[in-house]
Amino acid sequence: MLFTSSSTVRNLVGIAGKPHNVTVIACIGPATAKTAEEHGLRVDVMAPEPSVHKLAEALADFGLRRRAAAVEAGDPVTRPSERRPGARRRRSTST
Numbered sequence: 001m002l003f004t005s006s007s008t009v010r011n012l013v014g015i016a017g018k019p020h021n022v023t024v025i026a027c028i029g030p031a032t033a034k035t036a037e038e039h040g041l042r043v044d045v046m047a048p049e050p051s052v053h054k055l056a057e058a059l060a061d062f063g064l065r066r067r068a069a070a071v072e073a074g075d076p077v078t079r080p081s082e083r084r085p086g087a088r089r090r091r092s093t094s095t
Helices: 006-016 030-038 052-073
Strands: none
Touching (some): 006 030
8 A cells, every 4th residue: 555645544544444464555754654653554665755756666675675585585476466366266257
């Protein structure tokens, strides 16, 4: 989940509740991160300055670090859709 303001944190948590614990949480700056933490969210990525471009760079760096850690640990590097077999079921083609 990517949060670009404190109000988006409050609105999402108010409407949908807290996201699953494996969801990556990214915030555009420290004020947004503080609000996320106040709502019980773990902030995984924070832009070094409040900028969409810096947030995108921080997310890319996070992904690269996560991938490198998986490779180093000998874990298979997979797409999220490949991690949960059966999570997406194919439609039946019979009529």
